[in-house]
Amino acid sequence: ADVTLRFAHFWPAVSPIHKEVFQGWADAIEADSNGRIEVEIYPGATLSKPPAQYDAVINRIADMTATVQGYTANRFPLTQVVELPGVVKTAEQGSCVIQSLYEEGLIADEYKDTRPLFLFTHGQGHLHLKGKEVREPADLAGLRIRRPTLVVGSMLEGLEAQPVGMPAPNSYESMQRGVINGVSLPWEGVNSFRINELADSHTEIGLYSLSFMVTMNKSVYNSMPDDLKQVIDKHSGLELAKQSGKIFDQVDKLGRAEAVELGHTMITIEGGAENPVWKPVLDATTENYLQELEDKGMPARNVYKRALELSEQCL
Amino acid sequence: MSGFARLVDAICRGMLWISAMMLTAMMLVVLADVITRALFRLTDGSFDLTFNGGIELVRFALLFAILYALPWCVDRSQVVVDLFTENLSDRSKAVLDTLCFAGYTLLALGMSIRFWHAVESSHLSGETTQDLMFPMSYIFVTTLIGTAMLALRSLMLTGSQIGKVMECKA
Amino acid sequence: MSSSTIGFICIGLMLFMLAIRIPIALTMAIAGFVGFAWIIAFDPAMAILESAPFETLTNYNFSPIPMFILMGVLASRSNMSNQLFSGARSLFGAWRGGISLAALMSCGIFSAISGSSVATAASMSRVALPEMRKHGYADSLATGTLAAGGTLGIMIPPSIALLLYALITEQSVGDMFMAGLIPGLLGLVLYCVTVTVLVRLKPKLAQPGEATSLVQKLAGLKGLLPFTSVFVIIIGGIYLGLFTPTEAAAIGAFCTLMIAIQRGMRWTGFVDALKETLVTSAMIFFMILGAEIFGFFLSVSRISFELVEYVDALNLSPFMVLFAVLVLFMLLGCVMDSIAMLLLTVPVVFPLIQAAGFDPVWFGVVAVITVELGLITPPVGMNVFVIKAFAKDVSIGSIYKGVMPFVLSDLVRLALIIAFPVLALGLV
Ligand code: NA
Ligand code: NA
Numbered sequence: 001a002d003v004t005l006r007f008a009h010f011w012p013a014v015s016p017i018h019k020e021v022f023q024g025w026a027d028a029i030e031a032d033s034n035g036r037i038e039v040e041i042y043p044g045a046t047l048s049k050p051p052a053q054y055d056a057v058i059n060r061i062a063d064m065t066a067t068v069q070g071y072t073a074n075r076f077p078l079t080q081v082v083e084l085p086g087v088v089k090t091a092e093q094g095s096c097v098i099q100s101l102y103e104e105g106l107i108a109d110e111y112k113d114t115r116p117l118f119l120f121t122h123g124q125g126h127l128h129l130k131g132k133e134v135r136e137p138a139d140l141a142g143l144r145i146r147r148p149t150l151v152v153g154s155m156l157e158g159l160e161a162q163p164v165g166m167p168a169p170n171s172y173e174s175m176q177r178g179v180i181n182g183v184s185l186p187w188e189g190v191n192s193f194r195i196n197e198l199a200d201s202h203t204e205i206g207l208y209s210l211s212f213m214v215t216m217n218k219s220v221y222n223s224m225p226d227d228l229k230q231v232i233d234k235h236s237g238l239e240l241a242k243q244s245g246k247i248f249d250q251v252d253k254l255g256r257a258e259a260v261e262l263g264h265t266m267i268t269i270e271g272g273a274e275n276p277v278w279k280p281v282l283d284a285t286t287e288n289y290l291q292e293l294e295d296k297g298m299p300a301r302n303v304y305k306r307a308l309e310l311s312e313q314c315l
Numbered sequence: 316m317s318g319f320a321r322l323v324d325a326i327c328r329g330m331l332w333i334s335a336m337m338l339t340a341m342m343l344v345v346l347a348d349v350i351t352r353a354l355f356r357l358t359d360g361s362f363d364l365t366f367n368g369g370i371e372l373v374r375f376a377l378l379f380a381i382l383y384a385l386p387w388c389v390d391r392s393q394v395v396v397d398l399f400t401e402n403l404s405d406r407s408k409a410v411l412d413t414l415c416f417a418g419y420t421l422l423a424l425g426m427s428i429r430f431w432h433a434v435e436s437s438h439l440s441g442e443t444t445q446d447l448m449f450p451m452s453y454i455f456v457t458t459l460i461g462t463a464m465l466a467l468r469s470l471m472l473t474g475s476q477i478g479k480v481m482e483c484k485a
Numbered sequence: 486m487s488s489s490t491i492g493f494i495c496i497g498l499m500l501f502m503l504a505i506r507i508p509i510a511l512t513m514a515i516a517g518f519v520g521f522a523w524i525i526a527f528d529p530a531m532a533i534l535e536s537a538p539f540e541t542l543t544n545y546n547f548s549p550i551p552m553f554i555l556m557g558v559l560a561s562r563s564n565m566s567n568q569l570f571s572g573a574r575s576l577f578g579a580w581r582g583g584i585s586l587a588a589l590m591s592c593g594i595f596s597a598i599s600g601s602s603v604a605t606a607a608s609m610s611r612v613a614l615p616e617m618r619k620h621g622y623a624d625s626l627a628t629g630t631l632a633a634g635g636t637l638g639i640m641i642p643p644s645i646a647l648l649l650y651a652l653i654t655e656q657s658v659g660d661m662f663m664a665g666l667i668p669g670l671l672g673l674v675l676y677c678v679t680v681t682v683l684v685r686l687k688p689k690l691a692q693p694g695e696a697t698s699l700v701q702k703l704a705g706l707k708g709l710l711p712f713t714s715v716f717v718i719i720i721g722g723i724y725l726g727l728f729t730p731t732e733a734a735a736i737g738a739f740c741t742l743m744i745a746i747q748r749g750m751r752w753t754g755f756v757d758a759l760k761e762t763l764v765t766s767a768m769i770f771f772m773i774l775g776a777e778i779f780g781f782f783l784s785v786s787r788i789s790f791e792l793v794e795y796v797d798a799l800n801l802s803p804f805m806v807l808f809a810v811l812v813l814f815m816l817l818g819c820v821m822d823s824i825a826m827l828l829l830t831v832p833v834v835f836p837l838i839q840a841a842g843f844d845p846v847w848f849g850v851v852a853v854i855t856v857e858l859g860l861i862t863p864p865v866g867m868n869v870f871v872i873k874a875f876a877k878d879v880s881i882g883s884i885y886k887g888v889m890p891f892v893l894s895d896l897v898r899l900a901l902i903i904a905f906p907v908l909a910l911g912l913v
Contacts, residue, residue: 006525006785040787047784051445052536059532060525061781073443142355142365150445162367165445173546176657178729179370335759338551342742345735349728370545378542380551380763381770388767393508394822396865400506411506418511422518422534429535458539 001038003224005029005216008047008062010169015192016254018043020247022066025214025235033231050167057217058113064216069110070149071167077293078107079211081303082121083151084286085273087311088209091188091252094121095245096314097307098211099238106303116215117236120244122186123252124206124272125152128199129182130175135203135267136277146171146183152208155285156184168193175199184208187255188248196258201265206272207282214240320471327468330383330461337380344372368446375444375454382461386468389419406483413476416469423466430459488524492786495520499779509825513775520782537777542770546652549734551766553600553643556715556738558758558765560598561608563745565711569594570612572708578697582684584620585630585691586677588613592634593673594709596641597716598737600648602823602860604765606635606868610875621692624879626683629887632868633676636857636895639823641669643719643734645769646827646856650849653831659723659730663912664846668854668902675894683890715740769824776828789836796837803841807848807903810834811855818859822867826856847902850909854899861888 007026011017018041026039042048048056053067054075069076070083079098081087088094098119101107127134127145134140140161147153153163164180171183175198183195184207190196221232260266269275273282286304293300348369354362393415400408437451444451499516503509522530541547560566570591577583592609599605610631617627639646642662651661684691697705719737722728728736742755750758783789796806813834817826831852838848860868863885872884902908 042784047781048536049540052540056532056536059536060529061532061536073445073448074441141360142352142363150443150448153446157367162365163446164370173655173657176659178726179731331760331763334763335756338555338759338762341548342552342555342735342738345728345732346739349722349732349736353727373548374543374545377545377548377551378539381542381766382538384763384767385771388764388771392764392768392771393510394768394772394825395506395508396503396820399504403506408506415507415511418507418515422511422514425518425531425534426538429531433535462538 002036003220003228004038004040005063005220006040006042006047007064007066008042008045008053008056009066010045010050010053010167011043011066011192012169013043016251017188017192017247021244022214025240028235029231032234033228037228037231045167045169050169054114054215057215060217060220062217063220064117064214066212066214068148068167069211069213070151073150073165076107076110076211077296078298078300078303079110079119080149080151081290081293081300082211082307083149083208084289084304085155085207085282086286087307088121088124089311089315090245091121091123091186091209091248092242092245093311093314094123094209095119095241095248096238097121097310099241100310100314101303101307103238104306106299106306111213111215113218114215115218115221116213117232118238118240118244119211119213120241120248121209121211122188122248123209124204125184125186125189125208125210126205127182127184127203127207128190128195129201129203130198131200132181133201133203133265133267134182137281143181144179146174146180146185148184148208148210151285151289152184152210154289155207155282158281158285171195172198186210186248187252187259189255191251191255191258196255196262196264199259199264201267202259203267203269204272205269205275205278214244320475323464323467323471327386327464330464331387334380334384337376337383341373341376341380344369344376371444371446378454379457379461382458385461386464389465389469390416390472404483406480409476409479409483413473413480416473416476419469420466420473423462423469426462427459427466430455430462434459488786489788489791491520491523492783492788495523495782495786496788503821508771509822510771510775513772513779513825513829517775517779517782520786521778524782524785533778533781537781538774541774541777544652546658546731547770547773549643549648549731550600550645550769551762552734552738553645553648554604554765554769555758555762556734556741557595557599557601557604557608557638558761559738559741559745559750560595560712561604561611562754562758562761563741563748563750565741565744565748566591566595566608567612568708569712570609570616570708572705574616574694575697575701575705577694578702579693579695581688581693582626582680582691583694584613584617584622585626585680585684588617588630589634589637589673589676589680592631592637593641593670594712596638596669598643598712598719598741599638600643600645600734601765602636602638602857603867603871605638606631606871607875609634610872614872614875618876620694623690623887624876625883625887626680626690627887628869628872628876628879628884629889629891630676630680632861632866632872632884632888633891633895635868635871636860637669637672637676639857639860640665640672640850640853642666643737644853646823646853647849649773649824649827650831650853653827654835654845654849656845656849660846660913661849662730664850664909665853666912667908668850668898671901671908672854672895672898675898676891679890679894711744715744772822772825772828776825779829780832783832789833792833793836793840797840803843806837806841807843807851810838811851811899814852814855815858815862818856819862820865821859822865823856823859826859827852844906844910846913847906847909851899851902854895854902858892858895858899861892 051071053065056062057065140159144162147163156163290300351364434455442451495516502512573587573590647661651658719733
């Protein structure tokens with residue numbers, strides 16, 4: 001091969017996300033370049049730990065990564081507007097929202113350090129607990145809940161839970177050891193990180209949705225010959241974003257079906273984040289978040305407004 | 316020993332005190348976390364002294380406990396395979412020790428350069444820790460002090476080892 | 486040159502540096518850095534010097550290591566080990582070889598709150614060695630007992646070795662500790678059998694001690710109390726869900742501190758204990774850091790990947806793979822420190838063992854027993870060196886001679902656990 005790309009991500013090698021989204025992408029690239037580009041995937045955070053993966057790409061420890069914007073707190077504040085409740089309905093639609101925001105230039109400044117290929121989101125994030133049930137906000141008081149990003153954390157804090165920040169792959173271990181009582185994850189994450197083995201109760205509420213990126217080291221991209229750049233470009237952008245979202249939606253179904261089959265307690269909050277019991281707290285978090293960014297001189301309300309419009313258009 | 320070397324030693328001893336405090340803090344934070352959680356549970360939530368960020372505090376206490384002990388321990392905490400070199404002359408052993416401290420100097424220097432960059436970039440990006448939202452740039456500055464002192468003390472030890480090599484020759 | 490060729494060259498470089506007495510931590514860091522820079526580029530290798538120390542030292546899962554060490558240091562500095570030993574001794578009274586048995590039992594109990602073998606060997610030697618020599622025990626038996634008894638620290642939970650294995654291979658720490666319990670106790674029993682057989686065969690090895698009355702025996706039980714209570718708090722707290730296994734280390738250290746204060750430990754004693762803990766912790770974390778840098782290099786060299794393919798192509802039976810790995814461990818164990826060895830070899834051999842279809846938790850126990858053997862096998866046995874420091878007039882040779890029967894007993898235990906995996910997995 002002319003070029004070998006080291007691609008680091010944190011999903012386990014057995015998860016459908018690794019096989020279908022990332023291995024699928026790698027196979028397509030290798031085929032379209034007639035084997036001139038080889039993609040070496042390092043699943044399961046074997047090359048770099050999740051919070052450090054973005055830096056690993058900047059520093060070329062890895063050539064590319066699929067990671068979560070919010071794992072590095074405060075670096076992608078405008079992007080994370082997408083994570084607020086009510087924006088994302090499904091992974092496919094959410095991916096369309098975030099990729100469109102990027103292509104319209106509203107959040108592109110945050111990605112200057114690397115070359116993003118496509119951005120996407122997972123489906124709606126819910127609560128999954130071991131030995132506890134959450135039916136109303138008060139049930140969350142004092143529970144230690146894994147939260148993926150600051151935005152989600154402040155929501156949980158508003159609900160009087162004790163959020164503990166950790167990347168998704170650490171959820172299983174922490175839950176098993178009792179470091180946390182539960183996790184906030186989409187059903188896809190429940191499937192990928194084997195949470196159904198531990199959790200016995202699930203509260204479907206649609207609290208949030210995470211933003212992801214597949215991104216590449218700039219100089220690695222720039223040093224490729226033009227025809228190979230075109231191969232990469234062909235496998236970037238809106239179509240790829242939506243396609244990834246679609247796979248996340250399918251895995252969401254898998255994760256949920258698994259829990260139902262195991263006979264876990266399923267609690268569905270009527271109307272999700274719009275439910276009158278939950279809405280005030282969640283709205284307050286949204287408002288706080290936007291105001292905080294505005295105070296720092298960022299056009300957060302603008303981005304949020306556009307995200308809500310896209311949320312409808314992308315359906 | 317030169318005055319400067321003595322100063323470096325004194326600073327490293329001071330850092331060992333910080334390490335000791337961090338170790339104690341680690342123990343106490345866990346204790347406080349466990350006790351407040353138990354009280355919360357026993358009183359059904361009416362007596363709530365629980366606090367956020369316990370895990371993060373332990374993580375950074377571990378970082379500084381170990382990092383600030385390394386400069387003082389670099390010549391005290393090494394495991395070597397002393398199998399083929401038992402019968403070497405004192406001079407050869409001194410040469411090898413010089414190499415080893417020089418190696419640590421370079422390693423710690425490399426770390427310091429990188430943490431210097433980390434301070435700059437985290438200052439620009441305004442990145443914070445996940446739970447307590449403490450600016451990462453502060454954490455990196457504190458880390459940089461640790462690695463820089465490790466580099467400095469290793470350098471001093473390299474110097475004094477070179478002295479010993481010379482003595483053996485004479 | 487292919488990545489794996491560079492990989493093997495750098496591993497060779499590392500072995501060479503080990504042989505010329507460069508510290509293990511530094512050899513791993515240098516070989517890892519050079520290898521990564523060679524395969525990828527210099528700047529990314531520099532970036533590892535930031536990410537490896539930061540990721541390692543802020544890893545919450547490593548936080549029990551210094552706490553386990555502190556627990557052991559506090560226990561040994563506050564005369565708890567003293568009292569433990571004399572308690573155990575009065576239980577055995579006039580038995581031939583009774584002091585050896587008491588020492589072994591004390592090592593076993595001490596292990597229940599100490600995570601490290603060297604700490605166990607050092608603390609118990611300080612009290613038990615002079616006693617045995619005073620009572621006319623042969624040097625070989627006295628030193629051999631303590632060197633071997635010390636290794637119990639690494640298997641009976643809590644154990645730093647099992648903790649590290651769990652972290653490297655992503656197993657649950659709780660499972661690993663539970664799996665270590667029976668093999669650890671089995672080790673203790675087999676060591677006791679070894680002593681009994683030895684003194685039966687060669688009565689000259691040990692003189693009988695003074696007889697003790699039942700009242701004395703009961704009074705002696707008091708010495709076991711502080712250890713038992715700390716152990717009960719740790720296990721009970723985890724069981725009741727009051728705290729997690731990770732937090733248990735800090736709680737245990739705090740309880741031990743309280744006992745130490747009650748026994749007259751004051752400010753300077755506490756500060757000294759902290760310093761001793763830091764020096765030992767620094768030793769371990771230096772090596773973890775080196776191993777982390779080396780790990781980045783191992784990943785991109787794709788060695789373990791190719792090794793698995795190579796071994797697959799050999800068509801070895803799973804047991805041959807296991808046998809080869811264990812022989813490798815024993816050979817390395819002759820010259821290497823146990824923690825360093827785990828950090829160095831487990832990332833490479835674990836994929837092989839997994840591919841051969843062995844249970845990862847069970848293999849962890851088997852690996853730790855094998856690695857633990859290295860602590861007492863010549864020429865480099867850390868525990869033997871520790872004992873030597875307390876018995877300067879005994880030759881290294883006679884300590885190794887004294888330890889050989891215990892090596893044999895460890896091999897028997899290893900065979901038992903390989904033949905009956907339920908011994909390790911029964912409690913998991
Ligand atoms: Na132990
Ligand atoms: Na050995």
